[in-house]
Amino acid sequence: MGFHFRFGPGDLLRCRFSLSPRWETQEAVRVLLRPQRQSYHLPWLRQVRAAAAGLDLRPLWLLMPTKGHNPDFLSPPPLGPSVTFEEELARVRAADPEAAREDLRRSLACTPGALESEIGRRMLADPARAVRELADLYERAWEALVAPHWPRLRGLLEADVLFHSRRLAAGGLEALFDGLHPDLHWQEDTGTLTIDKHGHHDRTLDGQGLLLMPSAFVWPEVVGGYDPPWQPTLVYPARGIGALWTASASPAPDALAHLLGRGRAEVLCALHEPASTTALAHRLGLAPSTVSTHLKTLRAAGLLVPSRHGHQVLYERTPLGIALASGSPTGDVPV
Structure with a gap:
């Protein structure tokens, strides 16, 4: 059988x-x-x-x-x-x-x-x-x-x-x-x-x-x-x-928003799983062009890394990006 x-x-x-x-x-x-x-x-x-x-x-x-x-x-x-x-x-x-x-x-x-x-x-x-x-x-x-x-x-x-x-x-x-x-x-x-x-x-x-x-x-x-x-x-x-149909990500912490800007902080916090520009735009209710601009800035700052899957580019947080989004010191992030 x-x-x-x-x-x-x-x-x-x-x-x-x-x-x-x-x-x-x-x-x-x-x-x-x-x-x-x-x-x-x-x-x-x-x-x-x-x-x-x-x-x-x-x-x-x-x-x-x-x-x-x-x-x-x-x-x-x-x-x-x-x-x-x-x-x-x-x-x-x-x-x-x-x-x-x-x-x-x-x-x-x-x-x-x-x-x-x-x-x-x-x-x-x-x-x-x-x-x-x-x-x-x-x-x-x-x-x-x-x-x-x-x-x-x-x-x-x-x-x-x-x-x-x-x-x-x-x-x-x-x-x-x-x-x-x-x-x-x-x-x-x-x-x-x-x-x-x-x-x-x-x-x-x-x-x-x-x-x-x-x-x-x-x-x-x-x-x-x-x-x-x-x-x-x-x-x-x-x-x-289990979390597929839950509401959009919670607002980014105020301290992170003051540091990065509200839009970039929201994008960083929304990347709890790797995602494409289109998926993030849908998740956050923003224009894809706006999300794309934030992603470029976060990537240049060493907070994100892209990877290609077929025709899609997915973005995920680096250890530094994880630390900032979670509020943990970088030393607490497993490598």
């Missing part, structure tokens, strides 16, 4: 991280269906209630069985580290209708009565139309449920990737998998990553490596799978989702 990813020598060097706004949209739709996933997202649920009520999500929910197959063509693994929703949706729209029919049939068969339902029969009778309509529905769901919150979500996911990339660099796959999810188990001697799940899935990576995607909405589960020819993928809950 369980899901098994079997690594060969070439796969060890081909693990990569990516973000997927299309996946977050899919899982946001699933959160509306699964009460057990909602505890961390109650503020978001209150904000999107009216928008969600205007969407008929039944066709998507019908393809989200509690156990079993989810259509792969609806969620192709992203091809790069940072893709747009529009790029991902274009791949969904380009799905082969006959392959989509079998994907849909497998998924519908996992939910009692779904194959015989009016929606299910309509999908299988005209898969080309089903592909178009499902893609259109995902686009509406993105615009209503996720796009307004994407800067905040992307900031969380980017910070997670940076954290785990460093764990991978420092301790290899064992350190990486040990910190992703309690249901993951890495066996160094056999090169096997196992997910404790009901059912069975066994995938030899065959040199493709493993794609790792953090997700805000997948909690509390970890998801692995994809049949050939899709790249093997592991989706896990991102760090810090």
Whole structure:
């Protein structure tokens, strides 16, 4: 029992991280269906209630069985580290209708009565139309449920990737998998990553490596799978989702504001996790150009350091920046 990813020598060097706004949209739709996933997202649920009520999500929910197959063509693994929703949706729209029919049939068969339902029969009778309509529905769901919150979500996911990339660099796959999810188990001697799940899935990576995607909405589960020819993928809950929907950072202390200026002090204090200019601007309610100016000044003063992730540049505090933001003497900051 369980899901098994079997690594060969070439796969060890081909693990990569990516973000997927299309996946977050899919899982946001699933959160509306699964009460057990909602505890961390109650503020978001209150904000999107009216928008969600205007969407008929039944066709998507019908393809989200509690156990079993989810259509792969609806969620192709992203091809790069940072893709747009529009790029991902274009791949969904380009799905082969006959392959989509079998994907849909497998998924519908996992939910009692779904194959015989009016929606299910309509999908299988005209898969080309089903592909178009499902893609259109995902686009509406993105615009209503996720796009307004994407800067905040992307900031969380980017910070997670940076954290785990460093764990991978420092301790290899064992350190990486040990910190992703309690249901993951890495066996160094056999090169096997196992997910404790009901059912069975066994995938030899065959040199493709493993794609790792953090997700805000997948909690509390970890998801692995994809049949050939899709790249093997592991989706896990991102760090810090407990504070995802909390209010913006508290105002910077007056003493720090007198020292740096109010705007720069607010930016420094808001960087409790690495973040991009756009994410900070959204978090603080400031114009991106204003945040960019503050970041340049703080970096020149040795309080921040940038790092690149895909097309994004993330900023994080240096030990001196941490000391100033926390009010601790520099000697108390671990190196």
